[in-house]
Amino acid sequence: MANHAPVIIIKRKKGGHGGHHGGAWKVAYADFVTAMMAFFLVMWLVNQSQEVKESVAAYFTDPGIFEHQKGNAPIAGGNGALNGMRPPPPDVVSATASLERAAARIKGQLRMLPGFRNLEDQIDVQVTAEGLRIELQESGQDTFFDSGSSHLKRETEQVLQVIARELAALAQPVAIEGHTDAAPFGTGRGYTNWELSADRANAARRVMEGAGLEPTQIKAIRGFAATSLRTPDEPYNPRNRRVSIVVQQASVGSPVVTGRAGKAPAAAAH
Secondary structure (H helix, E strand, C coil), X not given: CCXXXXXXXXXXXXXXXXXXXXXXXXXXXXXXXXXXHHHHHHHHHHCCCHHHHHHHHHHHHCHHHHCCCCCCCCECXXXXXXXXXXXXXXXXXXXXXXXXXXXXHHHHHHHCCCCHHHCHHHEEEEEECCXXXXXXXXCCCCCCECXXXXXXXXXXXXXXXXXXXXXXXXXXXXXXXXXXXXXXXXXCCCCXXXXXXXXXXXXXXXXXXXXXXXXXXXXXXEECCCCCCCCCCCCCCHHHCEEEEEEEXXXXXXXXXXXXXXXXXXXXXX
């Protein structure tokens, strides 16, 4: 008897799942959606007010100003919002952005001065918690003042004139501070580091007012002597001998002028 067992044929499909059943289109679609989101975000920013643009720019320039309030408040009742996570008011953000732009302009103008390359390492311009701080720090070569004197060098006057013009445009309160190192000022005539530091601050003020800074912007002239060293571990470091110009976020009150104007008696370097 012949063997008539059934023949079973199994078909196996080869290859991937192309066409609309594949996953490649999902990747392309995701890229398209991302590109469109970026496009509309840019279009939204372009059409915003100048204040909004400054706020966004300030966040990416210095995001730390948005973080100082975190964790300072409990969870608000009802809506579950964190009060401590609130961003600062728009006027604070705008003021910080304005100082950042002023700092950039000052740096750019200073670089155009002849001989600035020799002074670049001695001038510090930065925005801090108190406002815009500009420091002219001495080197071992008496960079900005004659030795032991409040007499400004010509290069120093040029630097101060650039700074004054930019600060006049800001129309914000300004404080000028003088500092010395810890070396005693030994003239034996009652003229000490206190007088020297205040006189140097006043000398800077006179030049800046002559360059256009409004006298009403000056809120304080301070002489610190060696009580606020830049390098406390190195009290005799030349960088401790400096003049600081601070553009404040808020008024510090009535002007306070200390020290004697004019050139100090010659003495050891300070």
